[in-house]
Amino acid sequence: MDFELDEEYRMLNETVSKFVDNELMPLEAAVLEREASGDGYELSAEELAPLYEKCRALGLWGLDCPEETGGADLPALALVGVNEALGRTVTPFTFPPDSPNLHMMLATVNDEQREKYLEPYARGETISAIAISEPGAGADPAGMITRAVRDGDDWVINGRKIWISRIREADFAIVMAVTDVAKGSRGGISAFIVDKGTPGLEVARDIKLIGGHSNCEVVLEDCRIPTSQLLGVEGQGFAPMQLRLIVRRLQMGAWCLGMANRALDMMCEHANQRVTFGEPLANRQSIQWWVADAVTRTHCLKLMLWDAATKQDNGDDVRTEASMIKLYGTELATDVIDNAMQAFGAMGMTKELPLQMMAQRVRLMRIYEGPSEVHRWVLARRRLKESS
Amino acid sequence: MKILVAVKRVADYNVKVRAKSDNTGPDLANVKMAINPFCEIAVEEAVRMKENGIASEIIAVSVGPQSAQEQVRTALALGADRGILVQTDTDLEPLAIAKCFKAICDNEKPDMVLLGKQAIDGDNNQTGQMIAALTGWSQATFASEITIDGDAVTVIREVDAGLQTVKLKLPAVITADLRLNEPRYASLPNIMKAKKKTIDNTTPEELGVDTSPRVTLLKAAPPAERQAGVKVEDVAELIDKLKNEAKVIS
Ligand SMILES: Cc1cc2nc3c(=O)[nH]c(=O)nc-3n(C[C@H](O)[C@H](O)[C@H](O)COP(=O)(O)OP(=O)(O)OC[C@H]3O[C@@H](n4cnc5c(N)ncnc54)[C@H](O)[C@@H]3O)c2cc1C
Numbered sequence: 001m002d003f004e005l006d007e008e009y010r011m012l013n014e015t016v017s018k019f020v021d022n023e024l025m026p027l028e029a030a031v032l033e034r035e036a037s038g039d040g041y042e043l044s045a046e047e048l049a050p051l052y053e054k055c056r057a058l059g060l061w062g063l064d065c066p067e068e069t070g071g072a073d074l075p076a077l078a079l080v081g082v083n084e085a086l087g088r089t090v091t092p093f094t095f096p097p098d099s100p101n102l103h104m105m106l107a108t109v110n111d112e113q114r115e116k117y118l119e120p121y122a123r124g125e126t127i128s129a130i131a132i133s134e135p136g137a138g139a140d141p142a143g144m145i146t147r148a149v150r151d152g153d154d155w156v157i158n159g160r161k162i163w164i165s166r167i168r169e170a171d172f173a174i175v176m177a178v179t180d181v182a183k184g185s186r187g188g189i190s191a192f193i194v195d196k197g198t199p200g201l202e203v204a205r206d207i208k209l210i211g212g213h214s215n216c217e218v219v220l221e222d223c224r225i226p227t228s229q230l231l232g233v234e235g236q237g238f239a240p241m242q243l244r245l246i247v248r249r250l251q252m253g254a255w256c257l258g259m260a261n262r263a264l265d266m267m268c269e270h271a272n273q274r275v276t277f278g279e280p281l282a283n284r285q286s287i288q289w290w291v292a293d294a295v296t297r298t299h300c301l302k303l304m305l306w307d308a309a310t311k312q313d314n315g316d317d318v319r320t321e322a323s324m325i326k327l328y329g330t331e332l333a334t335d336v337i338d339n340a341m342q343a344f345g346a347m348g349m350t351k352e353l354p355l356q357m358m359a360q361r362v363r364l365m366r367i368y369e370g371p372s373e374v375h376r377w378v379l380a381r382r383r384l385k386e387s388s
Numbered sequence: 389m390k391i392l393v394a395v396k397r398v399a400d401y402n403v404k405v406r407a408k409s410d411n412t413g414p415d416l417a418n419v420k421m422a423i424n425p426f427c428e429i430a431v432e433e434a435v436r437m438k439e440n441g442i443a444s445e446i447i448a449v450s451v452g453p454q455s456a457q458e459q460v461r462t463a464l465a466l467g468a469d470r471g472i473l474v475q476t477d478t479d480l481e482p483l484a485i486a487k488c489f490k491a492i493c494d495n496e497k498p499d500m501v502l503l504g505k506q507a508i509d510g511d512n513n514q515t516g517q518m519i520a521a522l523t524g525w526s527q528a529t530f531a532s533e534i535t536i537d538g539d540a541v542t543v544i545r546e547v548d549a550g551l552q553t554v555k556l557k558l559p560a561v562i563t564a565d566l567r568l569n570e571p572r573y574a575s576l577p578n579i580m581k582a583k584k585k586t587i588d589n590t591t592p593e594e595l596g597v598d599t600s601p602r603v604t605l606l607k608a609a610p611p612a613e614r615q616a617g618v619k620v621e622d623v624a625e626l627i628d629k630l631k632n633e634a635k636v637i638s
Contacts, residue, residue, distance in 0.1 A: 007458060007461055007583075008579050008580060008582070008583055010458070011461070011462055011465050011574055011579045011582070012576060012579055014422075014462075014573075014574070015573045015574050015575070015576070015579070018573045019573065057575065058573060058575040058576060059575045059576030059577045059578075060575075060576060063576075072576055
């Protein structure tokens with residue numbers, strides 16, 4: 001067993017770390033200030049343009065896109081370090097194209113859809129959204145009731161979706177809907193591509209969340225789309241949707257590792273120099289235990305990520321590993337960030353430090369892509385079944 | 389023009405290096421290693437010369453342990469064409485390293501050897517000068533600007549009194565100072581290309597170099613910890629302390 005990353009991926013990680021340190025970290029002060037003043041913290045077009053230019057020059061573009069779409073097609077193992085580095089900063093940035101739906105589309109598009117949707121998306125020319133959650137079905141998407149009914153050469157969709165990210169900016173949305181009520185998630189849920197501006201697709205309201213996030217509630221009312229908009233096989237929309245979640249969960253685990261390491265660095269630096277009652281905080285057992293737990297748990301998370309990524313690159317099913325990583329990573333980062341905030345005292349509560357932004361970000365992460373409790377439940381069920 | 393560029397594997401500049409508990413040297417176990425930053429500047433300069441059509445081939449050379457292949461590979465990812473690793477497990481002194489370079493110069497016949505002005509591990513600032521002495525080539529150290537014109541090189545050097553401009557004839561040995569350039573990062577396509585470039589392995593013995601040490605390391609210890617300073621009330625008190633306590637002014 002070899003725990004060394006290949007030379008070229010170590011070099012890539014080095015390049016990405018430098019990019020984060022030299023290009024993204026310097027933007028943090030402005031991001032924090034904007035967030036504190038209540039404005040969105042997103043980077044402006046003027047801030048993004050030079051970053052994208054650098055990404056192009058460095059080949060940091062389409063890292064996980066397949067070669068035929070002009071991407072670098074890096075293995076999951078190489079991406080662990082990339083996402084970890086990005087997680088260290090609160091400057092909101094992902095290497096373009098930001099394409100969480102890519103893997104789902106790769107597994108499902110036909111030739112026509114590949115050219116019309118996938119390729120421009122993989123090049124970073126379009127933005128997409130995914131609409132799974134409903135007011136009555138979140139953690140349990142199999143309980144969705146949005147219906148798509150075949151009508152001649154069209155599908156007609158009716159229903160309500162909620163918590164949808166980026167739907168206002170998106171050029172198209174992948175909408176999940178029930179096509180066979182009797183079969184449900186076992187062959188009765190399909191995925192559809194709905195273009196922006198399609199009549200019957202309406203954003204009903206914006207909902208503000210913590211961490212500067214904003215999601216939307218979407219109403220589909222007699223939304224009519226041609227059959228060519230069916231993504232993948234009718235009734236088989238659930239499995240590719242799960243595939244998308246696996247990729248995302250590994251990515252989230254790596255972000256969490258980066259966040260936790262940053263918080264740990266900050267906590268250690270502070271504990272060494274802050275003196276209370278005549279002694280540095282570093283000498284107090286309560287702080288030492290936070291540090292000890294954090295180094296142990298971040299080490300675990302790193303090994304979990306390497307393990308899952310290696311298996312995924314070998315083509316193994318890593319659903320279980322992805323669940324563990326999503327659960328463990330988000331809870332670990334939550335604790336380390338919270339301890340770091342505590343160690344900083346009042347300073348830890350300010351909007352001058354990135355810790356509070358990290359705390360809000362990881363708080364959201366414990367809900368989306370499956371709440372912790374659901375992952376625990378799934379993991380336990382799987383294990384219990386093995387012994388039954 | 390063919391350029392030999394030196395890359396040394398050292399502890400990353402961000403690492404706080406500690407002495408081993410038995411005082412036999414720095415403790416480098418599990419420490420992040422990197423290319424010496426001044427070597428990185430030398431590599432960058434060579435790559436720019438190649439991009440400007442001045443250099444035709446860049447050979448990255450490292451003298452060090454097998455793991456120093458990583459730094460040679462990084463130089464290849466930054467734009468060097470091929471690499472040479474002079475493999476040794478002993479921590480060589482500048483003279484032995486310079487002799488390795490002299491032997492490689494005899495084989496490769498480069499027009500220029502580009503090095504960092506010093507490596508941030510030993511901070512010796514000797515290897516470049518020694519290579520120049522051994523080869524008999526002209527030398528310019530602490531370069532902050534290099535201009536090539538035919539077989540003449542004009543180098544602006546950073547010296548204590550300011551900037552000094554010297555003109556040399558090729559072949560020459562030039563060492564890079566901090567302000568010579570700002571090194572790029574290795575791009576992903578170049579990292580992938582670097583995989584296919586060759587690194588030749590050799591040893592000081594194969595090069596016929598006597599590496600026996602001239603210097604004996606007696607003890608490696610951390611510098612004394614800085615005492616906390618004192619706050620003075622006013623300028624008069626400061627002057628009084630400088631005069632009577634520190635005795636640095638009279
Ligand atoms: C920032 C953010 C972005 C999002 N973006 C999108 C998007 O783009 N598209 C989209 O479709 N959705 C999106 N969502 C929605 C997200 O997927 C859901 O919020 C999530 O699946 C949980 O569903 P819910 O909110 O309905 O909670 P519920 O399903 O009501 O669950 C509430 C709580 O009940 C508990 N719980 C539920 N089931 C179990 C169980 N089996 N065992 C034990 N406890 C249980 C958990 O504690 C859970 O947190 C986003 C959410 C957030 C926060």
